[in-house]
Structures are given as structure tokens and as C-alpha cells.
Amino acid sequence: xxxxxxxxxxxxxxxxxxxxxxxxxxxxxxxxxxxxxxxxxxxxxxxxxxxxxxxxxxxxxxxxxxxxxxxxxxxxxxxxxxxxxxxxxxxxxxxxxxxxxxxxxxxxxxxxxxxxxxxxxxxxxxxxxxxxxxxxxxxxxxxxxxxxxxxxxxxxxxxxxxxxxxxxxxxxxxxxxxxxxxxxxxxxxxxxxxxxxxxxxxxxxxxxxxxxxxxxxxxxxxxxxxxxxxxxxxxxxxxxxxxxxxxxxxxxxxxxxxxxxxxxxxxxxxxxxxxxxxxxxxxxxxxxxxxxxxxxxxxx
Amino acid sequence: xxxxxxxxxxxxxxxxxxxxxxxxxxxxxxxxxxxxxxxxxxxxxxxxxxxxxxxxxxxxxxxxxxxxxxxxxxxxxxxxxxxxxxxxxxxxxxxxxxxxxxxxxxxxxxxxxxxxxxxxxxxxxxxxxxxxxxxxxxxxxxxxxxxxxxxxxxxxxxxxxxxxxxxxxxxxxxxxxxxxxxxxxxxxxxxxxxxxxxxxxxxxxxxxxxxxxxxxxxxxxxxxxxxxxxxxxxxxxxxxxxxxxxxxxxxxxxxxxxxxxxxxxxxxxxxxxxxxxxxxxxxxxx
Numbered sequence: 001x002x003x004x005x006x007x008x009x010x011x012x013x014x015x016x017x018x019x020x021x022x023x024x025x026x027x028x029x030x031x032x033x034x035x036x037x038x039x040x041x042x043x044x045x046x047x048x049x050x051x052x053x054x055x056x057x058x059x060x061x062x063x064x065x066x067x068x069x070x071x072x073x074x075x076x077x078x079x080x081x082x083x084x085x086x087x088x089x090x091x092x093x094x095x096x097x098x099x100x101x102x103x104x105x106x107x108x109x110x111x112x113x114x115x116x117x118x119x120x121x122x123x124x125x126x127x128x129x130x131x132x133x134x135x136x137x138x139x140x141x142x143x144x145x146x147x148x149x150x151x152x153x154x155x156x157x158x159x160x161x162x163x164x165x166x167x168x169x170x171x172x173x174x175x176x177x178x179x180x181x182x183x184x185x186x187x188x189x190x191x192x193x194x195x196x197x198x199x200x201x202x203x204x205x206x207x208x209x210x211x212x213x214x215x216x217x218x219x220x221x222x223x224x225x226x227x228x229x230x231x232x233x234x235x236x237x238x239x240x241x242x243x244x245x246x247x248x249x250x251x252x253x254x255x256x257x258x259x260x261x262x263x264x265x266x267x268x269x270x271x272x273x274x275x276x277x278x279x280x281x282x283x284x285x286x287x288x289x290x291x292x293x294x295x296x297x298x299x300x
Numbered sequence: 301x302x303x304x305x306x307x308x309x310x311x312x313x314x315x316x317x318x319x320x321x322x323x324x325x326x327x328x329x330x331x332x333x334x335x336x337x338x339x340x341x342x343x344x345x346x347x348x349x350x351x352x353x354x355x356x357x358x359x360x361x362x363x364x365x366x367x368x369x370x371x372x373x374x375x376x377x378x379x380x381x382x383x384x385x386x387x388x389x390x391x392x393x394x395x396x397x398x399x400x401x402x403x404x405x406x407x408x409x410x411x412x413x414x415x416x417x418x419x420x421x422x423x424x425x426x427x428x429x430x431x432x433x434x435x436x437x438x439x440x441x442x443x444x445x446x447x448x449x450x451x452x453x454x455x456x457x458x459x460x461x462x463x464x465x466x467x468x469x470x471x472x473x474x475x476x477x478x479x480x481x482x483x484x485x486x487x488x489x490x491x492x493x494x495x496x497x498x499x500x501x502x503x504x505x506x507x508x509x510x511x512x513x514x515x516x517x518x519x520x521x522x523x524x525x526x527x528x529x530x531x532x533x534x535x536x537x538x539x540x541x542x543x544x545x546x547x548x549x550x551x552x553x554x555x556x557x558x559x560x561x562x563x564x565x566x567x568x569x570x571x572x573x574x575x576x577x578x579x580x581x582x583x584x585x586x
Contacts, residue, residue, distance in 0.1 A: 030393070032396070032397065079575035083578050085393050086334070086335045086396060087529070087574055089396055090529065091567075091570055091571065093521070094522050094525075094526075094564075094566060095567065097563060097564070097567065098567050101560060101561055101564055104560065105561065216518075217404065220400065220401065220404055223397060223401075224401075227397075262415075264415055265415075268408040268409075268412040271404055271407075272404075272405050272408040274401075274404060275401045275403075275404035275405030275406075275408065276401075278401035278404075279383045279402060279405070282387055282390075282401070283383070283386060283387065286390060286394070
């Protein structure tokens with residue numbers, strides 16, 4: 001039971017980092033990243049490959065997973081950052097699909113569907129499995145808190161205000177002399193780096209990754225988290241991630257106690273509840289549990 | 301030379317099937333101004349409705365096709381009415397996200413009822429025809445003919461009927477259309493019915509070639525969007541042209557790339573188009 005709880009908290013921490021990533025790009029800047037899971041996967045594979053193939057230390061692998069995430073993110077989306085929002089949505093969706101195809105097909109690099117195993121765990125020699133889980137929970141939650149403080153800082157900084165200005169009225173922000181595309185690109189790079197970091201953390205926790213781990217449904221979970229917690233507010237994103245993990249575990253429980261349904265049906269009930277929850281929240285409480293704080297306009 | 305001509309031929313056949321849902325997507329975008337990501341799931345629903353009619357009721361292709369259109373259109377209107385309509389004031393991206401949530405819901409309803417197994421239509425096996433070293437399947441050819449007839453019907457509907465003309469008017473200038481007492485709600489629903497119905501038909505036609513399962517439509521999402529973006533989002537002839545180019549591009553890619561990367565062509569095309577000609581070949585509606 002305890003190890004189950006610890007496992008859920010590690011998952012929630014990783015989802016929390018992903019939710020902070022999505023909140024920066026969607027909540028603050030109004031850009032939609034439907035390929036979040038693609039950046040998560042890129043980060044996971046980057047750190048997994050670097051640490052297993054070159055013997056790089058884990059902390060450096062995690063930094064590389066951020067760098068690779070950011071680079072790939074900007075490269076894949078730069079064509080769309082100056083265009084209307086729907087295009088970014090379509091391109092990021094396609095990006096995640098391409099990442100999945102590459103992971104599945106480039107066996108020389110990713111071992112295809114077999115996946116990469118033996119990804120090093122930090123202090124594996126010193127800790128027994130139970131101790132490792134608790135250590136990793138503390139590590140993930142600490143990183144999530146650092147990311148949260150950083151993003152809250154950004155949210156309240158002039159940079160964050162420019163992003164919100166772009167979200168509200170791009171033409172006006174441009175008219176005010178802000179270089180829109182540059183701001184968008186930096187925000188996207190930061191967001192992709194965070195998603196990559198979450199992927200790296202996931203890889204070193206699981207110690208095994210394969211394309212199966214990176215289903216597009218994860219992107220939906222994170223959208224649900226950010227929407228439920230409060231779009232545009234980092235605290236909301238983190239809270240939302242914990243709510244979603246609780247919701248998913250609860251849904252798993254409910255799906256299991258419905259009598260007379262198969263395992264496939266139980267899984268589909270769980271996913272149905274996720275889709276339905278997202279629609280209902282968008283309809284009835286789009287501002288989330290912790291609504292965005294809007295500062296009053298400065299008095300003259 | 302023969303493999304290239306064969307690839308182009310296959311591409312035109314595949315593209316004409318892709319054109320049907322792409323036209324549906326682009327029509328909805330032109331009138332409603334949001335990207336409806338649920339068309340993948342609605343293509344699956346159309347395919348399963350047709351499969352059910354075909355294998356359980358023993359309906360032949362044309363009645364099954366009508367079942368695909370009607371069921372997908374009804375579900376599409378239901379989704380619009382219950383989930384998306386109220387979100388329109390919150391902006392196009394919010395509606396798009398809700399449409400993704402709706403497609404997760406719909407796909408899992410299909411999975412709940414039918415399971416994950418592959419299901420094939422009950423169609424007679426026919427030998428392929430060969431001429432000048434080229435190979436054409438009678439089933440494929442029949443699908444292409446059906447697709448062309450559907451396209452003709454869509455063009456006829458848009459240019460000859462009251463509703464069709466009203467849709468084009470709303471797409472061109474919603475304010476002006478309102479002055480002429482066109483009810484935007486009714487026209488929006490008619491467009492959703494047309495667009496999602498076409499997605500359902502496309503799902504069936506593309507499923508006839510192989511087999512269907514709950515994720516069939518999601519896999520089509522990328523090439524469908526690629527076709528619509530390439531032609532110019534919101535342009536119906538553009539969607540047709542875009543679909544043919546994507547179809548041919550995918551088949552030609554098979555000559556020098558592993559078949560598994562076929563669906564990545566859509567992504568590459570979208571990136572190229574958006575960086576060079578963001579309005580698409582035939583221009584986007586603004």
C-alpha cells in the first residue's frame with residue numbers, strides 16, 4: 001500500500017512537471033501543444049540512450065534531455081510559430097506521431113518495440129528497491145517544486161506578462177513593440193525542455209522504456225490536469241496533476257468493480273471517463289480549481 | 301518507370317478516398333472556424349456502422365455507405381450540440397481541445413462495444429486486373445468511383461441547394477449572411493452533419509481496403525489534416541487537390557522509404573507548406 005502511494009506520488013510529480021510545461025505554453029502564451037507526449041518521449045530516450053551507451057552520469061543525462069527537448073521542439077515548430085494557433089496544434093500532433101514512428105522503427109538507435117532496458121537508476125547500488133522509491137519520490141517532487149517556483153517567478157515577471165499579452169491580443173502586443181515570434185519561441189523552448197526533463201525522470205525511474213510508454217493519451221491527461229487545476233496559473237497546474245492522478249486511480253478502481261466487463265472494456269471505461277471529465281470541466285469550470293489571478297490594471 | 305506509374309496510380313486511388321474526410325474537415329473549418337479533431341473518431345464510427353450493417357444485416361456497399369454517413373453525422377451533431385457548441389465563445393483552440401476529448405470518449409465507446417480486434421468487411425475476394433504491367437484491384441477501382449460520385453454530390457449540394465449556398469455564404473461572410481436572415485445555428489448544424497458524415501464515409505471506404513479497429517480513424521487524422529492544410533484550410537477544391545497530392549506522395553515514398561514511415565509524410569508536407577506557403581495551394585479562407 002505504501003509503495004503504491006509512493007508510486008502514485010512519483011507519477012503525480014512527473015505529471016506535475018508536464019503540467020507546468022503545458023501551462024507555460026498554453027496557459028500563459030495561449031499556444032496549444034498537442035504533442036506533449038512527443039517531447040516527453042524525446043527527453044526519455046535522450047537521457048536513456050546517453051546514460052546507457054556513453055556511461056554519462058544521470059544528472060548530465062537529465063540536463064541533456066532538457067536540451068534535446070528544447071532543440072527538437074523549436075526545430076519542429078518554428079515554421080508555425082508565426083501562424084495562427086490551430087496550425088501549431090496540428091504540427092505538434094504530427095510531431096508526436098513522428099517521434100513514435102522513429103522510436104518504433106530505428107532499431108539501431110532505440111531497439112524498436114523491444115525498448116531500452118537497463119537504464120541506470122540513481123544510487124542503485126546503495127538503496128534497496130523500497131528506499132529507492134522513496135528517494136526518487138523526494139527527488140521528483142523536489143524538482144517539481146523548483147520548476148514550480150521558477151515558473152511562478154516567470155509568470156509574475158515582465159516576460160510572463162508579455163506572454164499573456166500575446167495570448168490576449170497578439171496584434172496589440174506586436175503594436176506595443178514586442179517581438180512576438182521571439183517570445184513565442186523562447187516560451188516553447190522552455191516548455192519543451194521541461195517536458196523533456198519529465199521524460200528523463202520517467203526513464204530513470206522505470207529503468208525501461210519502449211514506444212508503448214508514450215501513448216498520446218498522456219497528452220490528454222495533462223490537458224485535463226491543467227484545465228482542472230486552473231489554466232494560466234502554475235499552482236493550478238501542479239494541483240491539477242495531483243487531482244488527475246487521483247482521478248485516474250479512482251477511475252481504475254471504478255472500472256474494476258463494474259461487474260461482467262472484460263479487461264479491455266474496463267480500460268475503455270477509464271479512458272471514456274478521462275474524455276468526459278475534460279469536456280465537462282471545459283463546459284462548467286473552464287477556469288479550474290485555482291483560477292488565474294488577474295492583476296488589476298495599474299492606476300495612472 | 302512501371303513502379304513509379306504504379307505508385308502514382310495507387311496514390312490517386314488512395315488520395316481520392318482521403319479527399320472525402322478532408323473535404324468534410326475543411327467544410328466545417330470554413331463555416332465554424334475551428335479545427336474539429338474528432339473527425340478521426342467519427343471516421344471510425346462510420347466504418348464500424350457500415351461494418352455492422354454489412355456483416356450483421358448483410359447490407360451491400362451502397363446502403364452500408366449511407367449507414368456510415370447517417371450514423372457518423374448523427375454522432376457528429378450530438379457531439380457538436382452537447383460538447384462543442386457552448387465552447388465556441390471561448391475560442392477556436394478551446395473547441396479544438398474539447399473535440400479531442402470527445403474523440404477519446406468516442407473511440408473508447410467503440411472499443412467498449414467491439415473490442416480491439418481487427419474486423420474485415422464481408423466483400424467477395426476478386427482477382428486484381430493487370431494491364432501494361434500495372435495492377436489495379438476491382439475493389440479499389442469501385443471505391444474510387446464511389447468517391448468520385450460522392451465528391452460530385454458534395455459539389456452539387458454546395459452549388460445548387462439552398463443549404464449548400466447558405467453554407468458558402470456563411471463561410472465567405474458570416475455577418476452578411478446574417479443580414480440575409482440565414483440562421484447561423486441551423487447552417488452550423490447542417491455543416492457539421494455534412495462534414496462528420498463525410499468523415500464516416502471516408503472511414504468506411506478506407507476500411508474496405510483492409511480491416512478496421514477502434515484506432516483506425518486516429519491514424520487517418522494526420523493525412524486528413526495534411527490534405528486540408530496543403531490545399532488551403534477551408535477550401536473544398538483545395539482539400540481534393542491536397543488529398544491527391546498526399547496520396548501520391550505517400551505511395552511514392554514507399555519506393556525509397558520503409559512503409560512504416562508512410563504516415564510521417566503528412567507531417568513533412570504540413571511543415572513544408574506552412575514554412576513556404578502558409579495559406580495552402582488554393583488559399584485559405586480568412
